[in-house]
Structures are given as structure tokens and as C-alpha cells.
Amino acid sequence: MDRTFLMIKPDGVQRGLIGELVARFEKKGLKLVAAKFMKITPELAEQHYGEHKGKPFYEPLVDFITSGPVFAMVWEGDNAIALTRAMIGKTNAVEAAPGTIRSDYAVHTNFNLIHGSDSPENAAREIQIFFSEHELIDYEHSIQRWI
Numbered sequence: 001m002d003r004t005f006l007m008i009k010p011d012g013v014q015r016g017l018i019g020e021l022v023a024r025f026e027k028k029g030l031k032l033v034a035a036k037f038m039k040i041t042p043e044l045a046e047q048h049y050g051e052h053k054g055k056p057f058y059e060p061l062v063d064f065i066t067s068g069p070v071f072a073m074v075w076e077g078d079n080a081i082a083l084t085r086a087m088i089g090k091t092n093a094v095e096a097a098p099g100t101i102r103s104d105y106a107v108h109t110n111f112n113l114i115h116g117s118d119s120p121e122n123a124a125r126e127i128q129i130f131f132s133e134h135e136l137i138d139y140e141h142s143i144q145r146w147i
């Protein structure tokens with residue numbers, strides 16, 4: 001069972017897409033473990049996107065991700081990391097497969113609506129920097145019996 005960190009970025013919040021995007025993961029059959037509506041500080045942005053420091057898109061990325069509130073979440077399920085990356089689609093909306101979030105809703109690489117962890121190591125790291133242990137809710141999720 002994987003846990004992954006997903007985050008609706010400031011463009012998704014501004015465009016009123018929180019509900020629509022959350023619905024996709026609910027309908028897929030994944031289990032919501034934690035959620036938080038929050039603003040990202042420059043320090044947190046650096047922790048989260050530190051691997052991209054020095055790249056040409058890093059400064060605009062930090063400016064963007066700190067520009068307004070985000071909706072941060074943890075989701076759980078079999079292959080949750082790979083499944084949610086597939087549902088989100090490629091970074092560049094032009095290359096994202098039809099039916100993926102970035103294909104259906106995004107136009108530009110810099111405004112691509114949602115983040116998803118790309119590996120078990122990054123998922124664990126990101127969950128830990130955004131959530132404390134007591135915010136990760138342990139409960140019975142009956143749909144998982146049928147999926």
C-alpha cells in the first residue's frame with residue numbers, strides 16, 4: 001500500500017478546481033488520509049522543490065507556488081504513487097495524454113494545476129514536510145474492500 005503527496009497548486013485553487021480534482025481521486029478508489037488548505041512559505045517551497053534548485057525554471061516555480069493558497073493532500077492505495085502520476089499526466093500539457101488532468105485542464109508547463117510525488121522516497125519526504133503524524137488519519141475506508 002503506497003501513500004503519496006498530492007497538492008493542488010495556486011492556479012487550480014484560483015480556477016475553482018479543488019472539488020473537481022479531488023473527485024477524480026475519490027472516484028478512482030483511493031483513500032484520503034490528510035488534507036490541508038494552506039500557503040507555502042519560501043522556506044517550505046525550497047524544501048519541497050529543492051531538487052530543482054539551480055535550474056532555469058526554479059525561481060519562477062518558487063514565486064508561483066508561494067503566490068497563493070494550495071490544497072495539500074495525502075492519498076493511500078495500491079500503487080497510489082504511479083496511479084496518481086498517470087492520472088495527472090506529463091509535466092507539459094502538450095505531451096500529457098488525453099484524459100489526464102494536465103491534458104484536460106492545463107495549457108502551460110508553468111501552470112499545470114497539481115503536484116504528485118514521483119517516487120516512494122519523495123512521497124515519504126514530502127508527506128513529512130507538509131504534515132505532522134497526528135494529521136495523518138487512520139480510519140476504515142469501506143470502498144477499499146471492492147477495489
Ligand code: RTP
Pocket residue numbers: 052057061090091109110111112114115116117118
Ligand atoms: P510536479 O513536481 O510539480 O508534480 O511536476 P513534475 O513532477 O511533472 O515536474 P518536475 O520536473 O518535478 O518540475 C516541477 C515543476 O517545475 C516546472 N517545470 N518547468 N520549463 C521547464 O522545462 C520546466 N520543467 C519543470 C513545472 O511547473 C513542474 O510542474
Ligand code: MG
Pocket residue numbers: 116118
Ligand atoms: Mg516533480
